[in-house]
Amino acid sequence: MSVKHAALVLTALAASAIVATGCGGDTKEVTGQSANASSAGGSGTALNGAGSTFQEPLVVKWSGDYGTTKGAGSINYQGVGSGAGIEQFTKKTVDFGGTDAPMKDEEIAAAQAAGGDVLHIPIALGAVVATYNLEGIDELKLDGPTLADIYEGTVTKWNDEAIADLNDGVKLPDTDIAVVHRTEESGTTFVFTGYLSAVDPEWADGPGQSKAPKWPVGTGGQGNDGVAAAVQQQQGAIGYTEISYALQNDLSFAQLKNEDGEFVQASLESTTAAGEGFDYPDDLRFSLLNSKTKGAYPIVSATWQLVWADGAKAGQDKATTAEIKNWLTWELTDGQDEAASLDYAPLPKDLLDKATAAVDSIQGD
């Protein structure tokens, strides 16, 4: 009987193998977000999003609150990094993507071929801070070139002259600097390396601005959370994260010299300041790095959600498109009121107006 049994299983396996090879070759890409709509709770339509971890704490908390509002569906957001967010959105395995690096022209072209025009909807502003772990040192000043040298591996000790010159009266230890960066394609990295490229020609010519540059030195962390954890666990470490990760995990972060030559502590105010007096383009792709505004923190970025301009064209059903509009509208209204309590800066008025108009323009619901 066991032989018979084995033979049966064998046949079944062989058959499935044939079927599988038959349709194998170029099977579709997969993500965790597809096909689980039925399992999620909520009364309305379920939406799946993926991407940036910069916005993950905000979006996940929002999704909990949004879920309790009347008639709303459930939102399932996975923080996988901005690179994967853009990719999954383009491949339509998620309903919306999350990114802190606006899509490049060639990425937009690829998306247009897949589902028509893409809208960048900014949902909040955030600062990228240089977090460090040095016992007893709560205040540290850095400027762009020094930060670039640290990430290039040319400044390797905390008591290096370059750092000491910026920090009169601070007793810097003779410890090695342990550099921490991201491992995956990240919008936070894109913003951070954009800053390094702008202030340091050597960085611009070397690793440059990228979602995933070739790092000269350092340990990799997964997501903003992973970088924060790596800094937290290692004395002498330096890393970069969205400010909410630093604040909520009690990590110290350095004041950075801005365009005016003043040292600025990242905060809600200095982040908001960076977004003021800026002429936002109509496609809502922009960079807030090195703002000229007084008191502005230099590494500030918006974080965007990516949606199709015309849901029908992209093959979305009406209910999904309507739900996307509903969710984005909620983010730009009720969500904005809550952003500050989660350490993100709400959008400035003129940007909010443009974003709202963009959401209203979505077709296919």
Next chain:
Amino acid sequence: MVVLVVLGLMIWFTTMRSLPVVQATGASFVTSSDWLPSAGDLGTLSFVYGTLVTAAVAMLLAVPVAIGVALFLSEIAPKRLRTPLAYLIDLLAAVPSVVYGLWGVLVLVPFLGNHVWGPVSDHAGGFPLFEGPATGRSYATAGIVLAIMALPIITAITREVIATVPSAHREAALALGATRWEVIRLAVLPYAKSGITGAVMLGLGRAMGETIAVALVIGGSSTISASLFHPGYTMASVIANEFPEATGDHINALIGIGVLLFVLTLIINVGARLLVWRTARKLR
């Protein structure tokens, strides 16, 4: 019979998925350490290197201890203690790797990184193996965690092998007035030698294939560094870390790393099993 088919399917499917990428990359898939999937650079040398280094550290630490434990349990421990102590060692194997990883990253990494590796590195005076900056997440920490995980396997198989040594050999040595150590050295070890080698290789296979615990403590860096205190990646851990975020060729390259790892561990496992089997058969 099913198992044969399954093994065949395993090799077939993963190879088919990854072959195009590996072919397109050519020899540099294993000879280059340039890993930047977003730019199409898919050299995996640094992962192979990390796998070998961490496994070597693990074996260096685990083998003497594991064999010592096995000999203690089968030769000199009081009869009453043998079973409970053996259970405790088995318990070491029953703890899931994610729990070792959790303990490793939240307890071991901060402790070693902040209090041990740094001072060692400072006193080693620039010796390349211990060069700074020393970080808790490193080859060395991964090696320690792997040593803990490989130990129970080596011990268990070594005990099995030692148990097959005929008691006549021990008695003969004892009759000649040998000390306990001499019994072990003259009667036990020569007979069990190839079996113990097999046990060590099985431990090595386990160390090379271990994923989650390593992924948590090794840091994540695709550079090759001589220093044990620097972060790196192993083949298994890079798959686990990058898979969820990967797309396209990147994913197929990761599957390719999986195939490479599988082949490496397969060679080691087959060799080990042959050695263990031969010992058992020789004594039969």
Next chain:
Amino acid sequence: MTDPIESLVRGGTITRGRRTRNHVATLWMVGSMLLALIPLVLVLSYVISKGVAFVSWDFLTQAEPFGFNERGGGFWNGIKGTIKMMALASVIAIPIGVASAVWLVEFGRGWFAGTVRFVVDVMTGVPSVFVGVFVYSFVVLNTGHFSTWSGSVALALLMLPIIVKGCESVLLLVPDHLREASLALGVPRWRSVLGVVLPTAAPGLVTAIMLAVARAAGETAPLLFTTFGSRVVTGWTSFNGPDSALPLLIYRGARSAYAPAQERAWAGALVLIAMILILTIAARLITVRKGKVQA
């Protein structure tokens, strides 16, 4: 250097050198034993002390909260996912595993059985991450999405060789005279296997199976590529969507900088170890009882 055996024979008395060597060797063996127990004690004491502090009823019955920095909530989504997956994996792996073991013991002769036995041995050493990668390319890519059942397939593949090996050694213990008695009565081979061999070996088989289940319950790596994880609690009968698992949630917590996430990971580790230990101890008790009955 004289031949050691010769010197043994000639010497008779134990010289100081030999005694010292004996002491050093003894010290090494005893020291190894103590050294090996250190990590066990450290890991378990951390898991227990930290875990006990954060395990609660909520932990066992709720999913994680939405705020990253919020305490409370729990791993119910993962616990439920793990139970679902283990059940399905058992349904897949146990019949095949036991049948293979029976075949090996009762009918397996010659080079083919030898090869199967060898492959089973080798398969126990296949890295679990590779099994995950395989199921991803074989099941996930062909179905187009992550799912509970593809995770179950991965776990079943990991359990299979352990079950075969365990059951084989148990079946070998069944005395041949039982088989012969049954055959002598004119009972066909397959009926004597079903009617005599399997019932006799049943407690041992259960032990072997439970040990394999315990082993698979703690696996994380294969699930990363097959069930993916899910924030929501899925239904008991939902097998087609992404799902969570206890080890996955522990892994995510271990990677996090947020204290509440780390605390939940410790509590999860305690729950997972408790699950595995209960299975393991229960499995051993079954064999011990059987041993007594036979004695």
